[in-house]
Amino acid sequence: xxxxxxxxxxxxxxxxxxxxxxxxxxxxxxxxxxxxxxxxxxxxxxxxxxxxxxxxxxxxxxxxxxxxxxxxxxxxxx
Numbered sequence: 001x002x003x004x005x006x007x008x009x010x011x012x013x014x015x016x017x018x019x020x021x022x023x024x025x026x027x028x029x030x031x032x033x034x035x036x037x038x039x040x041x042x043x044x045x046x047x048x049x050x051x052x053x054x055x056x057x058x059x060x061x062x063x064x065x066x067x068x069x070x071x072x073x074x075x076x077x078x
Contacts, residue, residue, distance in 0.1 A: 001055065002046055003062040007039045013065065 014024060021039070022032040038045055046061070054061055 001060045002051055003060055006045050009065065010039050 010024075014021060019027070021035050025032040025035040028035075051061060
């Protein structure tokens with residue numbers, strides 16, 4: 001079982017970053033309607049075979065999102 005609600009997760013992350021789905025589509029090089037279909041279709045992002053490959057041996061799937069660190073903030077100025 002996939003524990004994430006990808007549709008909600010993506011919408012929340014877009015809101016947090018002040019990015020529209022159209023802008024997100026442009027960022028990843030695809031169309032806004034395609035992004036919308038992926039978000040709204042339950043099997044669109046993580047497909048059934050992937051889920052079953054982990055469920056059959058007894059695992060649930062939970063994906064964690066971690067904000068990337070800005071490269072500039074990790075530089076040490078001497």
